[in-house]
Amino acid sequence: GAVVSQHPSWVICKSGTSVKIECRSLDFQATTMFWYRQFPKQSLMLMATSNEGSKATYEQGVEKDKFLINHASLTLSTLTVTSAHPEDSSFYICSAKGSNYGYTFGSGTRLTVV
Amino acid sequence: GESVGLHLPTLSVQEGDNSIINCAYSNSASDYFIWYKQESGKGPQFIIDIRSNMDKRQGQRVTVLLNKTVKHLSLQIAATQPGDSAVYFCAEGATGFQKLVFGTGTRLLVSP
Numbered sequence: 001g002a003v004v005s006q007h008p009s010w011v012i013c014k015s016g017t018s019v020k021i022e023c024r025s026l027d028f029q030a031t032t033m034f035w036y037r038q039f040p041k042q043s044l045m046l047m048a049t050s051n052e053g054s055k056a057t058y059e060q061g062v063e064k065d066k067f068l069i070n071h072a073s074l075t076l077s078t079l080t081v082t083s084a085h086p087e088d089s090s091f092y093i094c095s096a097k098g099s100n101y102g103y104t105f106g107s108g109t110r111l112t113v114v
Numbered sequence: 115g116e117s118v119g120l121h122l123p124t125l126s127v128q129e130g131d132n133s134i135i136n137c138a139y140s141n142s143a144s145d146y147f148i149w150y151k152q153e154s155g156k157g158p159q160f161i162i163d164i165r166s167n168m169d170k171r172q173g174q175r176v177t178v179l180l181n182k183t184v185k186h187l188s189l190q191i192a193a194t195q196p197g198d199s200a201v202y203f204c205a206e207g208a209t210g211f212q213k214l215v216f217g218t219g220t221r222l223l224v225s226p
Contacts, residue, residue: 006157032212041122043203044158044216093157103148103214105157
């Protein structure tokens, strides 16, 4: 079946630094990837949608200059949280969709900004 | 978002009971619906999906019911087991739009 690998699974960073999270589709080509953020005891909130080779489409209220998304290949998308602050601490989850595959989710990345 | 500041509703059942988890969706244009199971610290896991041209679909121990008239979706789990304990989300999508929008979620607690 379709597998999506997300790394790292957890990261702690200092306030003001940047963190990159990777999302890879291991056995299929992901034409579209999605990034979600999830706060404790809440639902997944879509941050952005990215198509390979195109600029990401951000949801309303999500700062594109703060959450940089790159989808340079059909198997890799990255989310970079720039100048991270404690309020950016959250669980970030990616999802990948291919032409013959449904939505497959990564295992998530727990980001803690101290 | 709508769920900001809200705690997840919880459904507590005994092992062996049947569980019913409900979801109200918002977009009348949505024509594809998915139920996901999320365990603590993990990503969502696909359970079952249904398209709007159906009102019922069955899987192994799970059944999804769709009522488009009232924009309501339910997930029925038969003979609930402790391993079913998790948070369950419905998600909706629409043809022509790529993204999935998640509902608020329900925590299922199964006691032995």
